[in-house]
Every structure is written in C-alpha cells, then in structure tokens.
Amino acid sequence: MNLFGIIFFILLLSSLRPSTSSEICSVSCGIQSIRFPFRLDDQLDRCGYPRFNLSCKNQSQTVLSLPFSGDFDVVNIDYMFQNIWINDPDNCVPKRLLQGLNLSLTPFSLLYPQSFTFFKCPTDASMELPEAKYIPCLSGGNFSVVAIPVGRVDLSTLCSEMETVLVPVSWTSWLSPGNGIMLTWNEPNCMLCERRAGNCMFKSDSALDVGCSDGFSNGLSRRTKYGIMFGVGIPVLFVLGLVIYLRRKADNYDHHHNRMEALSDSIALRLDAVAKGLDEKTIEAYPVTLLGESRRLPRLNHNTCSICLDEYQAKEKLRTIPDCKHYFHADCIDEWLKLNAACPLCRNTP
Structure with a gap:
C-alpha cells in the first residue's frame, strides 16, 4: 500500500507543474510580447486563436496583416483591455483609411468609430478653418488636406470633397509621427483571465473554447489518469x-x-x-459652464479640450462630468457620451 501511495502522490504532483504550453507559446518580437490569442506565423497553430496571426520583421518589428488592407506595424498590444495599436509603416494612417480599411474578415473593429469627411482645400482657405484637422502627409505645396467630423462644417464651397470614412475617436493622433489607430476585439474574451494574472489558452486540443489556467495546467495529466487506473486494486x-x-x-x-x-x-x-453610452437626458443633466473673457478655469493647466485638442475660447460652453470633474467642449463631450459612457481622460464610468 505504501508503494502505491508513493506512486500516486508522485503522479499527482507532476500534474500540478506549470503549464508548458504557456512557456512554449509566449515569445517576443523586439520589445513586443506575443502571447495568446496572438501567435507568430512560425508557431504552432494552438498557440493562438484563429485569425490572430502576426509576423516578426527583422526580429524587431511586429506586423499585423489585414486581408484587404495590407500590412500594419504593431505599436502595442493591450491584452487586459483587448486593444491593439497599429500604425502605417509610412506614418500616414489617413491615407490607408481613405484607401479603405476593411476589417470584415478579421476579429477586429475600430475603437469608438466616428464619421469624418476629408476635403482638399487651397492652402489659404484651410488655415481659416478652426475645426479642420490638417493632414500633413496628404497635403502638398499649394493645397491642404483636412478632415472634419460629419455635420460640423460645410466646406463644399471652399474645398473639394474627397471621401467620408469611419475613423476612431482618437483620430487626432495622426498629427504625431509614430502614432496610429486603435483596434479592439471581443472574441476570445480573456479580460477576466488577464485581470487574474492567469494564462488564457484553449481548454482542449481541438475545440475553440478558452479558459484560464492561472499558471497551472487544466485538469489531470495523462500520467495521473494512468496512476488512478493503476491503483484500482489497492x-x-x-x-x-x-x-x-x-x-x-x-x-x-x-x-x-x-x-x-x-x-x-x-x-x-x-x-x-x-459600449452603449448615455441617453440625451442624462447628458443634459451634466453641468455646463460659460467661459468668461478671462478664460480662467479651475484647473489652470487644462486649457485644451482633450477630444478636439482646441484651446478653450471666451464665451464657449464647457460641460463637466460630475464624477471625475473633467470638463470638455459641450459639443465634443455630448457626441462622445452618446457613444461611450466613460470619461475620455480617466475612463471612469458613471
């Protein structure tokens, strides 16, 4: 009996060793960590979820290939909130969006999409449009390309309309080289596992169901099952x-x-x-402040709306989110809250 007990105890301990699959599948490309649901093209299929393939260029740059839109450089992957930040290799994301960013055969979608219309304007005319966002990588010496949220300003008399496309709310990041756009995914859902600092992976060797191992293998190993069968006669x-x-x-x-x-x-x-945002009645209940001639604000360093990136001007209406006391242009934050209930700065949800 003691011999059988020792054999079973050894087999049981072997089943509690850290999962080797998470160790084998976790790799890196440059400074970017690659783990489930993503995998590199040369890894085993079960290291990643279907359609989450990445490639490593020159062992330093992670690349995401979209079926109808080409290759994008991966700037960062946020596994906890399931976001992937991508950029055009030539640092001109607006050009790629105008060419058509097709995500239909991918697991990804734009984060907080909004419709923008692009216009080609004479250089002098574009300088007089405060709401127009200048796109330097598409502009030339005698013309400027600008983008404006749909419904804000009619530029048809001054400029020629190019295209209306969906872009993420954080579209103003195009103005800085090296920035791109944010995509998100819903399936597989590993958010809870990431918050528990666990290892998200497949539950079995064939199905697509995922689970959280918490650093240990799921279930009993094959050797443990054999040990149980061997001990039937004790x-x-x-x-x-x-x-x-x-x-x-x-x-x-x-x-x-x-x-x-x-x-x-x-x-x-x-x-x-x-995801659903707030209803109009709730938004209207948030306090509104009419900015005076002095443009003096409670927070002296916060003189710019973080949504449109324009400085606050006298007699403009600002709306405040009561829970966190952050404020924005009333028009900007109203449109934001209709799509997303979270504050754009601190992400707190009422």
Whole structure:
C-alpha cells in the first residue's frame, strides 16, 4: 500500500507543474510580447486563436496583416483591455483609411468609430478653418488636406470633397509621427483571465473554447489518469482517501466557478454600459459652464479640450462630468457620451 501511495502522490504532483504550453507559446518580437490569442506565423497553430496571426520583421518589428488592407506595424498590444495599436509603416494612417480599411474578415473593429469627411482645400482657405484637422502627409505645396467630423462644417464651397470614412475617436493622433489607430476585439474574451494574472489558452486540443489556467495546467495529466487506473486494486482505505480528495476538489471548483461567474457578469454589465453610452437626458443633466473673457478655469493647466485638442475660447460652453470633474467642449463631450459612457481622460464610468 505504501508503494502505491508513493506512486500516486508522485503522479499527482507532476500534474500540478506549470503549464508548458504557456512557456512554449509566449515569445517576443523586439520589445513586443506575443502571447495568446496572438501567435507568430512560425508557431504552432494552438498557440493562438484563429485569425490572430502576426509576423516578426527583422526580429524587431511586429506586423499585423489585414486581408484587404495590407500590412500594419504593431505599436502595442493591450491584452487586459483587448486593444491593439497599429500604425502605417509610412506614418500616414489617413491615407490607408481613405484607401479603405476593411476589417470584415478579421476579429477586429475600430475603437469608438466616428464619421469624418476629408476635403482638399487651397492652402489659404484651410488655415481659416478652426475645426479642420490638417493632414500633413496628404497635403502638398499649394493645397491642404483636412478632415472634419460629419455635420460640423460645410466646406463644399471652399474645398473639394474627397471621401467620408469611419475613423476612431482618437483620430487626432495622426498629427504625431509614430502614432496610429486603435483596434479592439471581443472574441476570445480573456479580460477576466488577464485581470487574474492567469494564462488564457484553449481548454482542449481541438475545440475553440478558452479558459484560464492561472499558471497551472487544466485538469489531470495523462500520467495521473494512468496512476488512478493503476491503483484500482489497492485496499479500500486508499480508495476511500482518493474519493474524499476528489470530492473536496469538486467542492472547491464549484465554489470558485460560482464566484468567477458572478464577477464575469459584473464586468459584462460594466462593459455593456460603456459600449452603449448615455441617453440625451442624462447628458443634459451634466453641468455646463460659460467661459468668461478671462478664460480662467479651475484647473489652470487644462486649457485644451482633450477630444478636439482646441484651446478653450471666451464665451464657449464647457460641460463637466460630475464624477471625475473633467470638463470638455459641450459639443465634443455630448457626441462622445452618446457613444461611450466613460470619461475620455480617466475612463471612469458613471
């Protein structure tokens, strides 16, 4: 009996070793960490989720290839919030969007999309349009290309219209070299696992269901199962001990599973609230301030609207988010809150 007990104990301990799949599949390209759901092209298929393939250029630059839109450089991957920040290799994302950013056969979507119209204007005319965002990589010596949110200003009498396309709300990042656009994905959902500092991976060798290993392999290994089968003929006392052990494991799993479901539901409700935005009645209830001639603000260093990046001017209406006390142009934050309930600066949700 002692020999059988020792054999089973050794096999049980072997099943609790850290998962080798997370160690094998976690790689890097330059400074970018690559892990599930992403994988590099030369890795095993089960290292990543379908359609999450990346490539490593010159062992330093991570590249995302979109089926109908070509290659983009990966600036950063935020695994916790499931966002991937990509950029045009030539630092001209507006050009790529005008060519047509087609995400239909990918798991990705634009983060907070909004319609913008691009215009080609005489250089002198574009300088007199405060709401127009100048696009230097598309402009020439005697003309300027600008983009304006749909419905803000009619430039048809001054400029020629090029195209109306969907762009992320953070579109003003085009003005800085090296910045790009943000994409997000919903499936597979590894947010909860990332918050628990676990390893998100497939539950089995064939299906697409994912789970969180918390750094340890899921279930019993093949050697452990063989050990259990080998110990069928041992005395009743050993079998009873095994039954008690498995019963406790099952109780612990049920308790843990119920807690995780409750936490997952809570997070889902919060994310759903962020995605839907606020109704007009709630937005109108947020306080509005008419800026005086002195343009004096409670926070002296915050004299620019973080949505449109324009400085506040006298007699402009500013709206404040009560929970965090951040303020913006009333028109800018109203449009934002209709799409997203979270504050653009601190991401807090009412």
